[in-house]
Amino acid sequence: MLIEVFGPGCMKCQTLEKHAKEAVAQTGGSHQVLKVSDYAAMVARGVLSTPALALDGQLKFQGKVASVDDIVALLKA
Amino acid sequence: MRETPAPWRFIQGGGWLLLALPLWVALYVLNHAVSEWLAFQVLGLTPKTHLGEAVAFLLYDTPKVLLLLSLVVFIVTFLQTFVSPTMVRDALAKRRAGLGNALASLFGIITPFCSCSAVPLFIGFLRAGVPLGVTFSFLVAAPMINEVALGMLFAMFGWRIALLYAGTGVAIAFTSGLILGRLRMEHHLEGWVQDALIAPALGELEEERMTFPDRLTLAVQGVQEIVGKVWPYILAGIAVGAFIHGYIPEAFMAGLLGKQNWYSVPLAVLIGIPLYANAAGVMPIVEALLGKGAALGSTLAFMMAVIGLSLPETIILRKVMRPRLIATFVGVVALGILLVGYLFNAIL
Numbered sequence: 001m002l003i004e005v006f007g008p009g010c011m012k013c014q015t016l017e018k019h020a021k022e023a024v025a026q027t028g029g030s031h032q033v034l035k036v037s038d039y040a041a042m043v044a045r046g047v048l049s050t051p052a053l054a055l056d057g058q059l060k061f062q063g064k065v066a067s068v069d070d071i072v073a074l075l076k077a
Numbered sequence: 078m079r080e081t082p083a084p085w086r087f088i089q090g091g092g093w094l095l096l097a098l099p100l101w102v103a104l105y106v107l108n109h110a111v112s113e114w115l116a117f118q119v120l121g122l123t124p125k126t127h128l129g130e131a132v133a134f135l136l137y138d139t140p141k142v143l144l145l146l147s148l149v150v151f152i153v154t155f156l157q158t159f160v161s162p163t164m165v166r167d168a169l170a171k172r173r174a175g176l177g178n179a180l181a182s183l184f185g186i187i188t189p190f191c192s193c194s195a196v197p198l199f200i201g202f203l204r205a206g207v208p209l210g211v212t213f214s215f216l217v218a219a220p221m222i223n224e225v226a227l228g229m230l231f232a233m234f235g236w237r238i239a240l241l242y243a244g245t246g247v248a249i250a251f252t253s254g255l256i257l258g259r260l261r262m263e264h265h266l267e268g269w270v271q272d273a274l275i276a277p278a279l280g281e282l283e284e285e286r287m288t289f290p291d292r293l294t295l296a297v298q299g300v301q302e303i304v305g306k307v308w309p310y311i312l313a314g315i316a317v318g319a320f321i322h323g324y325i326p327e328a329f330m331a332g333l334l335g336k337q338n339w340y341s342v343p344l345a346v347l348i349g350i351p352l353y354a355n356a357a358g359v360m361p362i363v364e365a366l367l368g369k370g371a372a373l374g375s376t377l378a379f380m381m382a383v384i385g386l387s388l389p390e391t392i393i394l395r396k397v398m399r400p401r402l403i404a405t406f407v408g409v410v411a412l413g414i415l416l417v418g419y420l421f422n423a424i425l
Contacts (some may be wrong), residue, residue, distance in 0.1 A: 012280060039200070039396060042197050048162045048197055049197065063161065
């Protein structure tokens with residue numbers, strides 16, 4: 001699955017990207033983490049506050065740093 | 078799996094607050110005596126000397142500000158779990174100028190806002206049909222009326238100054254949004270923003286439902302995160318405050334930032350804009366300035382310029398606004414802060 005992490009590059013966004021990668025490492029499987037820092041792309045996805053995370057194009061979290069467990073649960077669902 | 082025992086569930090569900098609160102109160106009450114004892118007994122400094130007073134201020138203010146900040150952030154983050162940008166956006170969509178500006182300014186007080194979210198939020202609001210002027214009211218109010226600063230002002234200087242800060246902040250946000258809306262500057266948005274505004278919207282995110290323990294957990298995380306992040310700013314602010322407190326003569330400060338000095342307000346704003354301090358970091362400076370006879374209007378203007386108009390945020394907003402719009406934005410807000418400074422210097 002494709003995990004997109006949206007954020008212009010602030011601390012929180014970097015933490016979220018790290019959490020996403022850790023979650024992928026924990027679950028195994030073929031997931032890809034993509035960091036999106038382009039504002040136009042964020043807006044097109046309907047992101048209102050950063051950091052945000054989308055799974056296969058579907059926005060799942062925004063305005064918060066989701067924990068590794070949160071993202072693992074998302075991947076397993 | 079074994080079931081969690083009832084007392085443990087109670088502790089996790091919020092019962093720990095009953096233990097944490099008395100501890101907090103005890104630390105706060107003991108702080109003054111402990112700091113004096115450390116400065117004048119343990120370190121052997123003499124009271125009423127420059128160094129003695131500066132060190133005592135440092136030892137007293139550091140635990141005090143950190144304790145107050147933790148409590149304020151806890152309460153604020155807890156309250157914020159009830160508001161989200163999506164909610165605010167939907168409440169403001171299609172509102173007319175006037176009422177819309179007023180609502181946007183009020184929402185700006187409590188909404189969690191990080192300047193790195195400014196751009197997506199700005200465009201998201203416009204896309205949902207929130208008028209440009211109303212969006213500006215929110216964009217001015219959200220950083221300027223910082224919810225943590227408000228709580229800290231209340232805790233350190235009482236409700237009158239806190240109310241003045243919130244009231245004038247709302248007034249500035251309301252008026253500048255109204256003016257910016259009237260100027261019809263939509264075509265001064267960057268081209269890609271104008272394109273994004275007409276692009277079709279994608280799926281929306283469902284808001285998650287939260288339980289009481291969930292909200293408490295988020296509040297604790299907020300304290301860890303914010304206090305963990307801002308303590309260097311606070312220490313820097315306290316160091317500056319301690320220096321002012323110990324070394325700057327009262328006559329000098331009263332002359333520079335006193336109310337009879339006509340340029341004290343613009344001076345305060347000019348110093349404040351390029352300074353990027355955290356809301357909590359400014360508090361010790363504000364405390365020391367007021368203690369040394371700086372006028373309240375000038376001090377409020379300084380604080381608002383530091384928190385509300387910051388260089389990094391302006392640079393971020395430049396990505397969506399053309400130079401004329403951003404100059405108008407900064408100009409209108411700075412003008413509002415100046416007026417507030419003069420007003421309070423005149424009436425208080």
